[in-house]
Structure formats: structure tokens, C-alpha cells
Amino acid sequence: MNGASTYSGLVDNAFWFILGSSLIMLVGITLTLIYFLVKYRRSKNPNPAQIEDNRKLELLWTVLPTILVMVMFYYGWAGFKVMRDTPDDAMEIIVNARMWSWSFQYPDGSQSAELYVPTGQPISLKLRSADVIHSFFVPEFRLKEDCMPGRENHAWFETTRDGTFDIFCAEYCGDLHSQMLSKVVSLPPAEFDRWLVDNASNISPEFLLQVKGCNACHSVDGRKGIGPTYKGLFGKTETVVTDGEVRQVVVDEAYIRHSILEPQADIVQGFDPVMPPMKDQISPEEIDILIEYIKLLK
Numbered sequence: 001m002n003g004a005s006t007y008s009g010l011v012d013n014a015f016w017f018i019l020g021s022s023l024i025m026l027v028g029i030t031l032t033l034i035y036f037l038v039k040y041r042r043s044k045n046p047n048p049a050q051i052e053d054n055r056k057l058e059l060l061w062t063v064l065p066t067i068l069v070m071v072m073f074y075y076g077w078a079g080f081k082v083m084r085d086t087p088d089d090a091m092e093i094i095v096n097a098r099m100w101s102w103s104f105q106y107p108d109g110s111q112s113a114e115l116y117v118p119t120g121q122p123i124s125l126k127l128r129s130a131d132v133i134h135s136f137f138v139p140e141f142r143l144k145e146d147c148m149p150g151r152e153n154h155a156w157f158e159t160t161r162d163g164t165f166d167i168f169c170a171e172y173c174g175d176l177h178s179q180m181l182s183k184v185v186s187l188p189p190a191e192f193d194r195w196l197v198d199n200a201s202n203i204s205p206e207f208l209l210q211v212k213g214c215n216a217c218h219s220v221d222g223r224k225g226i227g228p229t230y231k232g233l234f235g236k237t238e239t240v241v242t243d244g245e246v247r248q249v250v251v252d253e254a255y256i257r258h259s260i261l262e263p264q265a266d267i268v269q270g271f272d273p274v275m276p277p278m279k280d281q282i283s284p285e286e287i288d289i290l291i292e293y294i295k296l297l298k
């Protein structure tokens, strides 16, 4: 499978070189082993010989493997340097990871749940996590880089062709880790520009619930998920655990806002405290839109 980023060939070189030399050694060592097994079998050589010192042989088995691993290192390093060195003219996109979804933020401030990029343009990624360690993995770009809480990581890529490419989370991060999937969509630059304008105008509550990852854990139709449903939430009396104490609260705007910004403060009884703290990934205006929407879900 050919890679779809400008540096995927460099990663493949290192891979094929290591695989190739390992295969040659596997075959060589196995054949030598069989040859010696036959040649020095007990029936022909009843008395074992003690062999000491063979300068030439010792030099050979020190120097050859050293050269071999240095060549492996060279190919690995050559690719690694390119991958860690973001070009100056790259477009910056913020990658937000949280249990169990991705979202992407563009220079104009707009967001999406799938990563849209113009083909042939270097993209600089700022990788963030709201909760635990995730790993941003796009196999076809040969790109895999961790997203860590409390610390920003970086990566970059440039696609070589239009197309749609899978994004996986490559670091086990809990219940729905295997569903933490998304896509990179690489478009011709003019089409990307059109997409960006369209996307920026989309701030419907349904879009926000998807792009902020709320849908992974909350339903709008009454189904219980990892978290409580939004249906019938507004105005209801909720039993929560606050600092170890069970208490009743009536769900109003302030409670919902607080639940989104500081999910660990009041834990709804019967649920695990797994909601990611959203304060760095959601704006006050976006919270207002969600609250108005939740009010309507009777």
C-alpha cells in the first residue's frame, strides 16, 4: 500500500530495509543451523572439540552487525528528522482529543469532527487532550503521535493526493477506545476553501454535540449511555454526589453549565466520573446554544 503523505516513503524505506535484512538473516541463520546440525551430527563426531579464539570471526560478527544497525539507524533518523520538522508555511490546525472522539479547529476558529485539508499543503498539527493519553494515528500518512493532557504535542503532514483516510486512536483510552475513529478528507485547495466557508457557518446544536464529542456518551432520545440522556433533563430533580455527599438538585441553566465545565464536581448517581472536563474545548456561547437545545428535549 502506497502512503499518501510526502514523507510516507521515508518511513517505508526504514520498514522495508529492516524487514529485508531480518529476512535475509532469518534464512541465512536457519540454513547454517541445519547445515551444522547435519555436518556435526553425533554419529560422525562422537567427541566434541573445544574451539578457542578466532580473531577474524570475532571481528566479523562485531563489525557486520554494527554496520547493519547503523544503516537501520540512518534510515530511521532520516525519516524521523523530516517528520519532526514542521515546514514554515504550514497551516495550523488544533487537534482536540477526548474520550472518545476527535475534533479539529482551523485558523478561522471553526471546527469539525473530520479533518479537512487542502491537498499538497503542509499542515501543522497541535495535539491536545482533555482527559487521558490518546494517540493520533493515520496509517496512510505513516503518522502516529500522542495527545497528552496538560501538554501540547506537535506533528505535521502534507497529502500527496485527494482522498479520504482513516484516523484511529492508537492508545488504549477506556470503554469506547475502539470507536474513537474519524477521517482525514483531502480536497483540491479551491474545494477546501469552499468547504471551510460552509463549515464555519454551521453552529447548530446537533453539530456542536457531534463536534464536541458529547454524542459518544449522551443521547438525545432517552437511551442511557455512558452518561445520562439529555431528554427530559431540564427541570428534572437529579440525585448527584458532591464531595461524597448525596444531594438533590433541580436541573437549571447554571447546573448544566457547571456540569459541562466541571463535570467532576457533581457526579450523577449511578454513573462513573468519566466525563472529560470541557472547559478548554468549549466556549460560553457554545454552551448557551447547547443549553437552549437541551431545554427543548422534553
Ligand SMILES: [Cu+2]
Residues within 6 Å of the ligand: 098, 099, 100, 133, 134, 135, 169, 170, 171, 172, 173, 177, 180
Ligand atoms: Cu483515545
